[in-house]
Amino acid sequence: MALQNIILASRSPRRVELLAQLGVHCDIVPADIDESSWPDEDPAQYVVRLAREKALAVASLHGHRGLPILAADTTVALGQLILGKPADADEAMAMLARLSGSIHFVHTAVALYQAGEVHCLLNSTEVEMMQVPVAVLADYVASGEPMDKAGAYGIQGRAGRWIKQINGSYSGVMGLPLHETAQLLHAW
Structure with a gap:
């Protein structure tokens, strides 16, 4: 894939790094939307x-530039329970305690806006986390690492050692599934 320029509707440094693996340069224009679940x-x-709302929000402000707009959203799901980014250390600890010893899903949707249209693909990855001692979880929360991550953990960080196995996309668990992202970009 040739070097492409896009607008990324995200502040995530992980997404920028993952896009670089695809040879994509991005201008960062974070979307400001209400992320409450219905x-x-x-x-x-x-x-x-x-993901669709983020792409459309940035397009409404910056669509005149003509560049494709890529947006993504990731959540951790324990059954139907949505675990987004924790608001504070107590919420991070509660999320991690629920996930410890669980099999859960990480869902990441990628949306691409171009020429008035939004196309979206979803990646869902099954993740099995070992039982983690409470003291270890507390130390992790105290490090601050879980605070900007869905489900209060990052597979690419210290919590990666707790992941027994995944069935799906490692990059999807990080926040941007490379396969689906490449498919969307290639379609344009």
Whole structure:
């Protein structure tokens, strides 16, 4: 894939790094939307909706530049429970305690806006986390690492050692599934 320029509707340094692996340069223009879930909203539907809304929000402000706009959203789901970014250390600890010893899903939706259209793809990855001692979880929360991550953990960081196995996309768990992203970019 040749070097492409896009607008990335995200502040995530992980997404910028992952896009670089695809040979994509991006201008960062974060989307400012309400990320609240709707009552009875399925976690996969939730991330698809947010990715679309982010792309459209940035397009409404910056669509005149003519560059494609890429947006993504990631959530961790324990059953139908949506675990987004923790608001504080107590919430991070509660999320991690729930995920410890669980099999859960990480859903990441990627949306691409170009020429008035939004196309979206979803990646869902099954993740098995070992049982993690409470003291280890508390130390991790105290490090601050979980605070900007869905489900309060990053597979690419210290919490990666707790992941027994994944069935799906490692980059999707990081926040930008490379396969789906490349498919969207290639379609344009």
